[in-house]
Ligand SMILES: Nc1ncnc2c1ncn2[C@@H]1O[C@H](COP(=O)(O)OP(=O)(O)OP(=O)(O)O)[C@@H](O)[C@H]1O
């Protein structure tokens with residue numbers, strides 16, 4: 496579904512992504528791991544059109560979409576969540592999810608304010624309510640986002656991304672800040688999303704979750720690809736252990 500060739504992005508002298516190549520197979524859960532500052536979010540920003548690459552190709556269904564705008568990519572089936580939640584706190588849960596659909600339907604916010612047809616609006620609302628229910632926040636659909644717990648906001652963010660009806664969903668640290676129970680629940684939600692046919696690309700620091708859920712793992716370090724493979728392959732890779740997993744395992748042991 497996605498083929499990335501020799502992708503690079505520099506900010507002045509900082510080579511955030513350097514010559515990274517990998518592919519994402521439709522229907523699978525792929526993860527990107529690596530230490531803080533390894534370039535994971537930058538990679539997502541490149542894939543989702545927020546940044547224009549300094550070099551390389553991003554082939555979506557065989558067509559190079561590098562540098563295309565986020566809304567073009569959204570219409571072609573790519574949605575994402577953000578490491579720092581992009582939830583509008585003064586809107587209801589339902590309105591937040593409806594916002595997620597606007598890129599796809601092209602009913603712009605301005606259009607929304609001027610009044611899209613009532614029928615289209617009602618359909619959008621029904622779909623948003625269905626998605627909020629799906630991610631497990633159904634009881635709070637009418638509540639202001641500011642009244643929701645952090646765990647619920649993380650789910651709401653996923654519902655908003657799903658409102659774009661993605662074929663490829665990019666999740667940037669969906670479990671960050673969640674406790675063990677919430678992490679388990681969100682892992683199950685991601686499994687369900689993948690089982691429904693949406694390809695998932697995940698950035699996550701929670702190694703238990705990553706090892707549990709991923710069909711394929713890409714390891715970044717200092718903007719470069721350090722390794723890739725199955726969970727077992729990556730776990731056993733001496734370079735990965737030295738650069739990253741060693742420290743994670745020690746932390747787990749200490750905790
Ligand atoms: N807009 C930007 N301008 C300048 N430098 C940037 C920008 N975005 C990212 N960087 C730099 O690129 C490098 C990679 O950052 P990035 O946020 O992609 O890392 P990350 O792997 O997502 O880290 P974390 O695990 O902490 O989220 C860092 O050195 C960062 O400071």
Ligand SMILES: [Mg+2]
Nearest residue numbers: 535536537578
């Ligand atoms: Mg990041």
